[in-house]
Amino acid sequence: MSSFDRRHFLLLLSAGALAGCGFRPAYGPGGPAAGLQNAVVVDAPDDRPGYLLTRRFEERLGRATTARYGLSHSISLREEAVAISANNVITRYNILGAVTYALRDLGTDKVLTSGKVDSFTSFSASGTTVATQAAQRDAEERLMAILTDKLITRLAADMASLPS
Secondary structure, three states, X not given: OOOOOHHHHHHHHHXXXXXXXXXXXXXXXXXXXXXXXXXXXXXXXXXXXXHHHHHHHHHHHXXXXXXXXXXXXXXXXXXXXXXXXXXXXXXXXXXXXXEEEEEEEOXXXXXXXXXXXXXXXXXXXXOOHHHHHHHHHHHHHHHHHHHHHHHHHHHHHHHOOOOO
């Protein structure tokens, strides 16, 4: 029997490759996205999707204590029927969403990066009215979490190329 373990060897090899290429955690000490934590103030929400985005953003990156950046955003949501029964009743909807954003330096008011993220979720409309409304609200909340996570990922990726 051989004591050679290929999994252990591959793990060591991949760890060595990552260390050799300059890999470092985005939010770790000295990481490119560490400057986002507790430093971004999101524009005040004026509706439920805006509130959900702001809440998720602050859960992930913290509420701005010393705001260095400002995040402006525009949210668009629309519903699309995707399943219709034999008697012409819609039984499933997709909610398609997009967030257009701009991260600006609060000191100079210069836009540092901007872009757009989009995704979708769906919900069933085959239950009672109350169940359908609850499913719709849940789908909207899930969609805003997905969009916010994508937005944060884009910001974290862009931070490496921004002036510090």
